[in-house]
Amino acid sequence: MEGQKAVPKKNHRKYPIVNFYWRKLAVFAFLFAVLGLGYTSVQTYKADTNKYTPPTDSAxxxxxxxxxxxxxxxxxxxxxxxxxxxxxxxxxxxxxxxxxxxxxxxxxxxxxxxxxxxxxxxxxxxxxxxxxxxxxxxxxxxxxxxxxxxxxxxxxxxxxxxxxxxxxxxxxxxxxLYAAVANIKSSAWYIVALALPILTLIFMIGFITVESKQQKIDIPDKETDSPPMALPPAIAGVLYHQNVGPREIASTLVDLAERGNIYILDKERDFAFVKNRYDQRLLSYEKVLLSKIFRASVVSDGAEIEQRINNHLYSKKISLVASGIYVLSTRLGYFKTNPQRVHRKYQIVGMGAFFTGLACFLLSMLVFTNPPYILFFWAGMMLSGLIITVTARRIPNRTAIGQEMMSNWLAFRKYLSNPEKIPFSFENQELFQKNLPYAIVLDCEVAWAKRFSEQDFVLPNWYVSDELSPGLQDFCLSLFPIVSYVARSLASLKEPGFE
CATH class of the missing domain: 2.60.40 (Immunoglobulin-like)
Incomplete structure (x- = not known):
């Protein structure tokens, strides 16, 4: 970049862009194992129950x-x-x-x-x-x-x-009934099996679209150069995304560092979080998040965090973090009902359809002869249940206050993502890191960083690197993968119903 002295490039540890959530993979592997075991057991059961044992006392x-x-x-x-x-x-x-x-x-x-x-x-x-x-x-x-x-x-x-x-x-x-079902042609089952999830997806998209149109969020013509309210970034994020995801956790980590509660260390092919003296004004969900990262030690490095994450299928603490963000945003009047409850209601319907399909899938293997084409119908029901479960988090739930506040945050997002460069000033040196947590939850952290690309970058005092005089680009290429990796890994630990 212009105005900066060339420094040797550092080989940062590369964190995966596409991450495998082994805990969820294990759950689905278990379900497929149940299907396989059920099919084998059913075939064995059929063979045993239909077998006639003749007498042996005569030729x-x-x-x-x-x-x-x-x-x-x-x-x-x-x-x-x-x-x-x-x-x-x-x-x-x-x-x-x-x-x-x-x-x-x-x-x-x-x-x-x-x-x-x-x-x-x-x-x-x-x-x-x-x-x-x-x-x-x-x-x-x-x-x-x-x-x-x-x-x-x-x-x-x-x-x-x-x-x-x-x-x-x-x-x-x-x-x-069995005979009537068995008489249905296989092609009809194929069509139904494909149509069921497709129609479910169309219905959910249509339902979300209609609900979104009923929420009148004014798209601002002008930008505002400051946050509409001094809200925690995670609250602005859940208002924007309507669910607690990796970005809400990542922005909270950066915000905690900006407020002096933690340090982020960029070490050679590794990273670490260092505990500082905690602010007395920490919110409850922030305390829970910090307790997940730090235990008895002051320093928590990448290997320790990764091991702690891999030791759990789900984490009660991360679920409490999500719940705390939802509760606070609802108390502020931004949502008609706690988004977690809205999501859970539809997710119960989705998971009910999934497990009903799974149970009927196994039962059909017991009742019907080969080939049991009705299995395609139950497979379609299972897929439909998953579609409902995944799309439920997109159902809008903002109040009139939440819609107005959302419009204000969109005006601030317009400022953050403006391609125009910000001129140098001593006040602007801290502006980048001050608004960085908000840029993360508003999906524009890269655009926000580009606005400062022509300035001499001053490293935040909460960020420690073993690289001499890193520029803005090096800082972003190091910080963003670290907080993204940790946030995505932690977000995957949320218990079912806390999405």
């Missing part, structure tokens, strides 16, 4: 198989979980009656009794694989069929099949 086996009027299947007095399938053009049963039993039989007779005299109008056959000498089927009467097999080996599979006229059995209501 000649006779099995009594009865189809009840409600479509249930009874083998030797044992009611199986398998049921007559009425979802197709016929009432159908495909039953592996013997499947790798480990016992051989000279002959097997399976006497099937039907609920009605429909043998002549039915299609039936027997299939044997893996060591069956011969098979045959014969109608004994209008209601009884004899499935016969000889030379059935211990590793063989013997299945009986019958297709009866539709309406032969009268299943319970639940099975009728």
């Amino acid at each position: 000649d086996l006779t099995i009594a198989l009865k189809i009840a009027e409600d479509g249930s299947v009874i083998v030797d007095g044992q009611k199986l979980k398998q049921h007559i399938d009425t979802s197709g053009s016929s009432d159908e049963l495909i039953l592996p009656i013997l499947d790798n039993t480990g016992i051989g039989y000279s002959s097997v007779h399976i006497l099937m009794t039907l609920p009605k005299s429909v043998v002549k109008s039915s299609i039936y056959e027997i299939k044997g694989i893996h060591g069956v000498d011969s098979t045959s089927v014969a109608a004994i009467s209008d209601k009884v069929i004899d499935y016969y097999a000889s030379g059935v080996g211990p590793d063989s599979t013997l299945s009986v099949i019958i297709e009866m006229p539709p309406g032969t059995v009268d299943p319970p209501l639940l099975f009728k």
